[in-house]
Amino acid sequence: MSRAVRHFLMKTEPDVFSIDDLVRVGKAPWEGVRNYQARNLMREMAIGDLVLFYHSSTEPPGVVGLARVASEAYPDASQFDPKSEYHEPRASAERPFWYLVDVELAEKLPRCVTLAELKADDALDGMLVRRKGMRLSVQPVEPAHYARVVELARSPAPG
DNA sequence: GCCAACGTTGGC
DNA sequence: GCCAACGTTGGC
Secondary structure: OOOOOOEEEEEEOOOOOOHHHHHHHOEEEOOOOOOHHHHHHHHHOOOOOEEEEEEOOOOOOEEEEEEEEOOOOEEOHHHHOOOOOOOOOOOOOOOOOOEEOEEEEEEEEEEEEEHHHHHHOHHHOOOHHHOOOOOOOEEEEOHHHHHHHHHHHOOOOOO
8 A cells, every 4th residue: 555645845956966967867866965854854755756856056046857756765875984075973884874765857847947936926835945044955845836836847937 | 951152055 | 255044063
C-alpha cells in the first residue's frame, strides 16, 4: 500500500549545482544538506515524489525545473570525509548525522518562474518560499501549488 | 534550559 | 556587498 505522492521544493545555488547540471547527469545525490528540518523532510520522501527545482542566490531566483525523488533517504557520504567541506566530525558509519536522497530530472522548464512571480500570484498564497527570511532548503509544497507553478512555467512570462 | 554570540542563507 | 532573519553553539 503506497502513500500519495508528495511534493517538495528543493533549493540549490546554480554555481554549485544547476538545472543544466541535472540535465547533463540525469540523476544526482542531493549532497550537503546540514539542517535538521531539511534532513527530516528528506527522510520522509519516497521514490516518485515530485520536486520543484529552485535556483537561489542568483538573479533572478526561481523555479527552473521539475525533478523526482529517485531513492529513499540514505547517509550522506560527504559527512564522513575529513577533506569535504560537508565533513561532520561527530558522525560515524554506525551513527550518521546527515541523510540525502537521489534526485532525477523530470524536465527543465521552458522558462524560470521567478520568486517575484511566485509572490505575485494569488493562487500561490501560503507557499513557504514566499515567506521573508524562509531559508529552509527543502520545503513541502501543496499539490495545488505545485500544479500552479508548472502551469505558470508553461505560460508566457508576465510583463 | 536559557540566551548571547556567532555563522549562514539568500533576497535585494 | 549589505544585512535581516534564522539556526547552531557553548558558557553558565
